[in-house]
Amino acid sequence: MTLSSTDGAPGLEARTGPVTPGRPLRRPGWHPATVAAVSPETPNARRLVLDVPSWPGNDPGQHLDLRLTAEDGYQATRSYSIASSGDGTRVTLAVDRVEDGEVSPFLVDAVEVGDALEVHGPLGGWFVWRPGADPASRPVQLIAGGSGVVPLLPMVAAHADAEDPTPFRLLYAVRTPEDVFFRAELDAALRTADRAPFDLDVVYSRRAPEGSTAPVGRLTRDRLAAAVLPADADAQVYVCGSTPFVEQVLRWLGELGHDTTGVRAERFGGS
Structure with a gap:
């Protein structure tokens, strides 16, 4: 391989906050x-x-x-x-x-x-979800932008594999159908939603799949409000994407009455 000394790749911001309760984290x-x-x-x-x-x-x-x-x-x-x-x-x-x-x-x-x-x-121990780890069994709201779905996919898969009864919802913002990560795995989770409740809402900013009746365009506060669990559901919320995407979503969640101090957010790229 050939590498230069120019650093152009995005970094993953450090996690902060308490470790998710449950089994101790494996030693890195x-x-x-x-x-x-x-x-x-x-x-x-x-x-x-x-x-x-x-x-x-x-x-x-x-x-x-x-x-x-x-x-x-x-x-x-x-x-x-x-x-x-x-x-x-x-x-x-x-x-x-x-x-x-x-x-x-x-x-x-x-x-x-x-x-x-x-x-x-x-x-990392903050941006983690495991079946049965939340004694309150709060519903889970996942929000991803583009490749930000990567750390959320194993949560969805673990939820489905365990047939966990916790309600799960994923709001996923992408440009086109071809830009969806893990399409087969997400479809598999939808097929087992009767045993592990899971809802998926994909927002396409440039082009939607053929036959789709959903409006095409960037995620807005109104579309976010219509797709995510309401503030009074007391959901555990995970947000992952670029820094501008995450900051905008956090602002909207706050305006919609969510307690954003408990939201677990992961940002890709510099600030």
Whole structure:
């Protein structure tokens, strides 16, 4: 691989706040990883499955640091949300290309099955949801913009796999149908919604699927209000996306009466 010293890839802001109650978090560490599978996720993103023999497992919503080392010894490290969860040693990532970046273009365009990488994790305890971890069984509202759905997908999958009765809703804002991450997994969760309640509302800003009657355009406060659980539902809210997206959603939630101090937000990119 070839890396420059220019840092153009987005960072993952550090989590703050108390650790989610329940089973103690697994101890993080550096682990050798091998690329086991690659596949297109969207026109601009790629799914990577890593074989990490010493991986201790991770909870839904956690992230890791991925390190690349060039032949001349130069290293670059970036944080990525984990699109899988559980006790297995296969770790799934979904990487969106940043055109001026030095890591994401390599992962999206050049990395091949069998390549060696290094990962550090699992990391993070604030932006986490686990079946049965909330003794109050509050409903869960997920809000994602673009690739911000990556850390939310394992929450949806864990909820479905456990047939957890907690009501789940996902509001997902994307540009076009082709830009939807994890379409098959989201459809699978919808098929099991009778056993694990799950609702999905996708807002398309540029083009909707053929036959759709939903209006096309950017997410607005009115569309947000119509799609998310009301403030009096006392839902646990998770928001993930670019910094401008997250800040706008938080403002709207506050205007709609939600207590935003309890919202768990994750932002991609600089402030």
